[in-house]
Amino acid sequence: MRDRTLKYLLVAPAVFVVGATAVWPLAESLRLSMHAGRLSRPDFPQGFVGAEQYAWAFLEQPAFWNSVGVTAAFTFVTVALTTLLALCFALLLARGGRFRSGVQSLLILPFAMSPALIGVSFRFMFNPEFGLFDAFLGRLIPGAADINWLADPTMAFWVVVIADVWGWIPFLTLVLIGGLASIPRETQEAAEIDGAPAWKVFRDVTLPQLLPVLAVVIILKAIFSLKTFDLVFMLTNGGPGDATQTLSHYVYFNGFKYAEFGYASAVAWLMVIPMMVLTYFYARFVFDRA
Amino acid sequence: MIGGRARRRLLEAGQVVAILAFIAIMLVPILWIALAAFKRHVDVYQLKLVFTPTFENFARVFAEPYDLGTKLFNSTIVATVTVLIAIPIATAAAYAFSRFRLRGQTLLLVVILATQFVPAVVIVLPFFLMFRDLGLLDTLTGLVIVNLAIVMPFAVWMIKGFIDGIPVDTEEAALVDGSSRLQVIRNIVLPMAAPGLVTAGIFCFIIAWNEFLFALILTSREAVTLPIGLALFKAEEGDLWNLMAAAGIIIMVPMFVLALLIRRHFVQGMTMGAVR
Numbered sequence: 349m350r351d352r353t354l355k356y357l358l359v360a361p362a363v364f365v366v367g368a369t370a371v372w373p374l375a376e377s378l379r380l381s382m383h384a385g386r387l388s389r390p391d392f393p394q395g396f397v398g399a400e401q402y403a404w405a406f407l408e409q410p411a412f413w414n415s416v417g418v419t420a421a422f423t424f425v426t427v428a429l430t431t432l433l434a435l436c437f438a439l440l441l442a443r444g445g446r447f448r449s450g451v452q453s454l455l456i457l458p459f460a461m462s463p464a465l466i467g468v469s470f471r472f473m474f475n476p477e478f479g480l481f482d483a484f485l486g487r488l489i490p491g492a493a494d495i496n497w498l499a500d501p502t503m504a505f506w507v508v509v510i511a512d513v514w515g516w517i518p519f520l521t522l523v524l525i526g527g528l529a530s531i532p533r534e535t536q537e538a539a540e541i542d543g544a545p546a547w548k549v550f551r552d553v554t555l556p557q558l559l560p561v562l563a564v565v566i567i568l569k570a571i572f573s574l575k576t577f578d579l580v581f582m583l584t585n586g587g588p589g590d591a592t593q594t595l596s597h598y599v600y601f602n603g604f605k606y607a608e609f610g611y612a613s614a615v616a617w618l619m620v621i622p623m624m625v626l627t628y629f630y631a632r633f634v635f636d637r638a
Numbered sequence: 639m640i641g642g643r644a645r646r647r648l649l650e651a652g653q654v655v656a657i658l659a660f661i662a663i664m665l666v667p668i669l670w671i672a673l674a675a676f677k678r679h680v681d682v683y684q685l686k687l688v689f690t691p692t693f694e695n696f697a698r699v700f701a702e703p704y705d706l707g708t709k710l711f712n713s714t715i716v717a718t719v720t721v722l723i724a725i726p727i728a729t730a731a732a733y734a735f736s737r738f739r740l741r742g743q744t745l746l747l748v749v750i751l752a753t754q755f756v757p758a759v760v761i762v763l764p765f766f767l768m769f770r771d772l773g774l775l776d777t778l779t780g781l782v783i784v785n786l787a788i789v790m791p792f793a794v795w796m797i798k799g800f801i802d803g804i805p806v807d808t809e810e811a812a813l814v815d816g817s818s819r820l821q822v823i824r825n826i827v828l829p830m831a832a833p834g835l836v837t838a839g840i841f842c843f844i845i846a847w848n849e850f851l852f853a854l855i856l857t858s859r860e861a862v863t864l865p866i867g868l869a870l871f872k873a874e875e876g877d878l879w880n881l882m883a884a885a886g887i888i889i890m891v892p893m894f895v896l897a898l899l900i901r902r903h904f905v906q907g908m909t910m911g912a913v914r
Contacts, residue, residue, distance in 0.1 A: 351819055354734075354819055358734035362731030363746065365786055365790050366749065369761070370756055370790075373762075377763050440656055441657065451657055454664070454665065455664065456898060456901045457665070459897070460894055460896070460897035461848075461893070463848070465671075465868065465889055465890060468868055469670070469671050469886070471877070472877075472879055478682065514664070517664070519904075577759065581854070596757055599759040616757065617760070623757065624752070631751055
């Protein structure tokens, strides 16, 4: 067979799978989002309503804006905290050697944990009666032991943040160690020989060269933060009230608890838009390196 | 000079302490869950480090009404079949992307990359309706189909990275000697790419094993997987922590072993080659 034909035959199955499992559902949710779609009624989906359900979300649904706010705050805080802490740990671990490499290997473990299980684990740790963190914080800060973490809207938000940051630090740290390793040592050594203090070497020499990797890490983490569902579902289930209801959870609730498929699809599509912007930037980094 | 060395040693000691504190924070939640799995019900409710270990929790999660064995079976089948379908398909595509120029290649690669970033809730709404009509709700077949959606982009990009790293010279020599392209792929490329294919397979297995949202929505009784099984232990009388922890061990320990096997490639897989 000629290569000219063969190459298209080789990619065809993959293109079909991606088309059927990702592109088709995207198009189909867009169609659903423009139809009134109450699953409980037999004539599903009902008539075409255009952008009405989008307008409904924007104008009539405070719960939608609440989940937008929760998701935005959650994304901002988790991206900032995870990146900052991971950068500190990457700098501590980058030098290699047996001890540091061993620690790097251990870092894989939290990352191989399913987010649902991380949710369970942190609900256990923050239990006000017998949670380990709860007891620990109670020793550290007087009065903290009396806090019922997951029943308080503000505290529950921060517990979800802590659990998420905990789960993502290992991955970001490992990526940044890779980034630090790819920076040529000579530039840093030259600055050290010139007598520059360590923090200045970092700020003026290391950090600028690390920026592309940092950008990739920040975009990737932002994408995953925006999508957060498993962790929230197992840790707080959006509560108390809707204090930790992310957009994914809001879509899930409307689609599968209230059977409002049309409306859920509209909100789901509103999530796709920021995702496309982030993916665009991410793809640019991937292809610049290729 | 001595002063400089002493200072450096002090700095190193400080760093070691910081690293130890950091890794302790990363491991404590895992260890605490692991300990709880071996505690009797009464011991869970106390912050005890010393207790009489028991295997009773593991016996209970595998017995009725929890029947974790079935979920373990379901998870294993779904993850295995997903990988067995995804890897050959992804390998074929990755080879073509790596060795040829295709029309619309960049667009195709970007679409495959972007697939990974589509929120799962967007994908699951139409699939729920389709599976309802086709009778695929609560079946392992249905779960395999949706799991392909999440592993495919990782598999294609990861394997493309491995094949990019194989020099083309041997292939070209064999082609000149009269081998066909398919013979070259079978006899030269596949053996050389094998470690990469295994790595990508393990990576996809972990993703499919930990998958939560699809299984939550698309299964109810028969096809429930392990992560969804966790929710069984949220009982009316409160959470059954020791049983949840035992189930947690069963979910996470096999993945720890697999993740350690491929730890060098984890970062590359997750970032799709944006960071090497």
